[in-house]
Amino acid sequence: MLYLLAMDRQRQVRLSFTLLSLNGMEIFEFDAMEDPPSVMEINVYDFDGPFDEVASLGHVEVNFLKYSISELADIWIPLKGKLAQACQSKLHLRIFLNNSRGTEVVKDYLDRMEKEVGRKIAMRSPHTNLEFQKIFSLPPEEFLINDFTCHLKRKMLTQGRLFLSPRIIGFYTNLFGHKTKFFFLWEDIEEIQLVPATLSLMGSPSLLITLRKGRGMDARHGAKQLDDEGRLKFHLQSFVSFNAAHKTIMALWKARSLTPEEKIQLVEEESEAKDLQTEEGGSFLGIEDVKMSEVFSSTIPFDVPILMGIFEGGPVERRIMEKVGCMDYSVTAWEPVRDDAHQRQVHCRLDKKVARRDGEVMSTQQKSPLPDKNGWLIEEVMTFEGIPVGECFNLHIRYQLEQASSKQKSCSVQVFIGMAWLKSCKNRKKITQEVASKLSSRLKKIFSQLEKELIPAN
Incomplete structure (x- = not known):
């Protein structure tokens, strides 16, 4: 004082x-x-x-x-x-x-964190740190330790990325052109609770972070609630690498905000926890816009309202998705996010015939009418778990469904995709081509299956 x-x-x-x-x-x-x-x-x-x-x-x-x-x-x-x-x-x-010791202090800090987390933490490049600092308007001495794909749960789920540094924990997303970003200090955190996996949490554990009374109010727009005691609560779920994220978050929190007695208590509570199996690594590549390219175009012999049946969560959508390799397919109801725009979440497990491994897909979809009200635009951001290099990118998909003519029962369908690269990765061009090829094939099966489902009824 x-x-x-x-x-x-x-x-x-x-x-x-x-x-x-x-x-x-x-x-x-x-x-x-x-x-x-x-x-x-x-x-x-x-x-x-x-x-x-x-x-x-x-x-x-x-x-x-x-x-x-x-x-x-x-x-x-x-x-x-x-x-x-x-x-x-x-x-x-x-x-x-x-700072009289240059980058050596960064290495020393990461070495200390590695002992707490139990896994190697790579030092990020100057370019990666600069991009991180730009997102949250941080001073140049702040450096990125790790970042993880996850969902922020408020009234609706928001798909984005969690960033961890020595002094802050921050969330950022640029979803369908709308940005959400905030950060708060490790010292602001009063409690971190692990919420066990449930069906409503898409089968994975989540974290509930409670801030101290009156702290972190700049991040209030990202909180799930403000409780009766004046504490903000943040709910994070659907981590691609939950074990890595949980251990890193707990280690950084202990390093910054807990008393020696509290640290000992936490270590004892976690002493029987399993070793960390996975970890996100590489370099966060920034926040550039995704370049979209067309992968599918066709005229479908149905009106747009009928075609929208594959995005309505009913039996038709579920049957079609299961037949193209999406197992345990589940969706949430469409909820309004702004004028003329609705959003929902999609979760499924990929058949091994499709992904060659037991992978999971989590998507955020948003629908809005075309400017002339003659059809719909469906935008989707998809993340992957359990798929090789799946943590390195998000897949962006844009469906444009437009009525061909008021006199004809047909509509045109155009589908575009783009890869949002989150980490450095070898063979990016080859991976992009492979994803585009598989998605094009999958789209043909979806719309072909839709015709089989609906033509007999007509």
Whole structure:
């Protein structure tokens, strides 16, 4: 805790505050990497002598992640508190975060985390760290440790990516052109609960993160709820690599926010946990737009409303999807997300004949009418689990269904795909071609099967 020693209280309140000691301005120095600070809480008090009553002049919290090193070197911050706000008082700080050891401190930090997680953590490239810093507007000393594909559960599921660094845990998605991003500090977290797998969670465990009262309010739009005690709760599920994500999250949280006693208790609770089997690695490649290319085009002898039956979650859709290799196929109901747009979640297990392995697919689909109201646009973002290199990309699919003519019972179908590469991967061109070929074949089977289902009824 810091004290402002002020002999003339009225003058100090009337003027902008400068943090003073008897020897002049106070300078606080931190090593930016050895133990990178997240926040510094400052309370400013006034007293005239050892027997005087201490009076609070105001308080402020400095969040180091919201300012660059150059800004911290000479910064004026408004004080909070009734007296400070009435007088519009400010605190003048000169804070220097020094890193005298270069990239060695990053390696040392990762080495410590590897011992906690139990697996190798690769150092990310300067380009990867720069992209990470751009997403969340972080200072250049913050570096990425790992990132994981998952879903954020609010009223509806939001498919995106979780980013972990020494000081923050952040979520980002650019889904169908709409961005969601937020982060909060590890120190803000009060509790992390593991929620066992259930059918509603698409068969995988999830994490419920509860923040301390009043903390992380900048991230409120990403929370599932604000409880009666004023604590934000974030629900994360459908991790492609749950074990890796859970162990890394717990290790970073313990390193930043728990007391030694709490750390010992957590270690004892997890001592019988299984060894980490999988881990996402490689390099996060950024947030560029996905380039789409056509893989299927056809005229179907049905009206658009009939064709939309393969996106309505009924028996026809389920039968068709199972016949093209999608086992245990399940969907949620369409729910409105904005004007004229609805969204749902899809989950299935791939037949080994299709994927050569027992893989799982999780998708977010969004439907909206075409501008002329003559058809529908279905957009889909698909993630994979248990498929070789499946963690390296998301598959984007766009279906355009348009009525051919009011006099004819037919409509045109165009399908486009794009690969959103999340990590560096060998043979990207070959993988892209293989995915496009398999999807084209699958689409032909879907629409051919649809005709078999519906023509006898007509």
